[in-house]
Amino acid sequence: MADDRPTNVNKRVTKEWTTDTSPGERVRTVMKRTYDSQSVATIAERALISETTARKHLDILAEEGFVKTASPPDENGTWYKRAPRSVVLERAGQILDSVDVETLSARVTELRETVREFEEQTGAESPRAAAIDDTELDAAAIAEWQTTHRNLKLARAALALADATEAVEAYTDSGDHGGPSALNG
DSSP states (O other), rough: OOOHHHHTTHHHHHHHHHHSOOOHHHHHHHTTTTOOOEEEEHHHHHHTTTTTHHHHHHHHHHTTTSSSOOOOTTOOOOOEEEOOHHHHHHHHHHHHHHHHHHHHHHHHHHHHHHHHHHHHHHOOOOHHHHHHHHOSSOHHHHHHHHHHHHHHHHHHHHHHHHHHHHHHHHHHHHHHOOSSSSGGG
């Protein structure tokens, strides 16, 4: 039986990607998957653009808060990584896309109770403090507590995002396009 797969699939996909997307879109796509610091050269190579073009788009993404500079002390030049705030907003949005607010509120209550149980069991206020205090919890229990603690924070962020989105919609629906300027000082 003959192999019907096209030859040079990677070249074809690469060509389609560069044809169908702008350099800025490619840099954003690369950075969406970049959690560790990366050099401009590495990002440019992954985005299939020049370093100058990559740097231009990285500076724009930094201004938007999507990436941040994070140069390792032993490296030259500016390095970039995904900004934690943009990751939180993305994850909160994913949560809201998959769970309604009522269910999420109930889940926050459950997560909060689980965290409270760990705190009561150990006398520590966080998984890190429990590990430092050398509590009787095994590594699996501490990992579960850390995961629950993280999930609680992300669920709370999703609820806050839902509330903020509702508030913005209320502003725009009411014709008040000035926004909450009192927060800006």
